[in-house]
Amino acid sequence: MKKSKKYVEAAKLVERNKLYTKEEAISLVKKTSTTKFDATVELAMCLNLDTKKADQQLRGTICLPHGTGKTKKILVIAKAAKAEEAKAAGADYVGDNDMLEKIEKENWFDFDVLIATPDMMPALGKLGKVLGPKGLMPNPKTGTVTMDVKKAVEEVKQGRIEYRTDSFGNVHTIIGKASFTEQQLVENLNAFVSLILKSKPATVKGTYVKNMSVSTTMGPGIKIDTNSFDK
Numbered sequence: 001m002k003k004s005k006k007y008v009e010a011a012k013l014v015e016r017n018k019l020y021t022k023e024e025a026i027s028l029v030k031k032t033s034t035t036k037f038d039a040t041v042e043l044a045m046c047l048n049l050d051t052k053k054a055d056q057q058l059r060g061t062i063c064l065p066h067g068t069g070k071t072k073k074i075l076v077i078a079k080a081a082k083a084e085e086a087k088a089a090g091a092d093y094v095g096d097n098d099m100l101e102k103i104e105k106e107n108w109f110d111f112d113v114l115i116a117t118p119d120m121m122p123a124l125g126k127l128g129k130v131l132g133p134k135g136l137m138p139n140p141k142t143g144t145v146t147m148d149v150k151k152a153v154e155e156v157k158q159g160r161i162e163y164r165t166d167s168f169g170n171v172h173t174i175i176g177k178a179s180f181t182e183q184q185l186v187e188n189l190n191a192f193v194s195l196i197l198k199s200k201p202a203t204v205k206g207t208y209v210k211n212m213s214v215s216t217t218m219g220p221g222i223k224i225d226t227n228s229f230d231k
Contacts, residue, residue, distance in 0.1 A: 006034035011220040019225035026185045032219045033178040039216035041176045046210040049169035056201045059164040066184040067159025069177035072112035077120045089153035115144045115152045
């Protein structure tokens with residue numbers, strides 16, 4: 001794949017095998033954003049995990065201090081008072097079986113997050129085959145199956161993100177936009193890395209974080225020295 005001229009110029013600013021402090025990496029990631037639009041800043045962490053073991057599969061959510069810069073459309077599946085609560089909290093779409101029917105019959109997916117009350121889960125389960133592969137199935141672990149729909153909607157609006165390890169023990173997440181200040185990006189980065197460090201399974205032996213890097217959409221990867229974080 002031929003790299004664009006802008007990418008090649010940006011890549012020259014990054015020393016391939018150098019490990020940068022988190023501050024240097026964030027400064028560089030802003031300089032190496034090559035797109036005309038406001039690029040997303042992403043973090044990739046490679047962890048020493050055996051994801052075949054249930055206790056070494058990390059999954060959860062976090063509200064970053066400065067959000068992600070992305071607004072997400074929220075669908076809440078709830079009835080009566082809980083539906084009203086969701087509307088008041090600012091959910092984009094609220095309904096119960098009517099919305100589930102719309103998804104099933106019209107193949108409608110104009111939302112990014114699906115929140116449901118526990119009583120609606122049996123009806124939602126029938127759509128598992130279409131919602132599961134898109135990562136839209138609500139889950140109590142990520143706070144998307146809850147009676148506190150107000151809190152769930154507000155957290156997503158504030159920029160709550162879900163994360164989970166892939167089968168190789170990697171975690172990918174968004175930590176903001178290229179237009180964020182360096183301080184905002186560093187604070188978001190700190191919050192996420194600190195959560196992953198605290199979530200280290202007791203059964204992990206040896207080095208936990210093998211490596212990590214930040215990049216913008218279409219920009220080069222910048223390796224971060226894991227020692228620049230408080231362990």
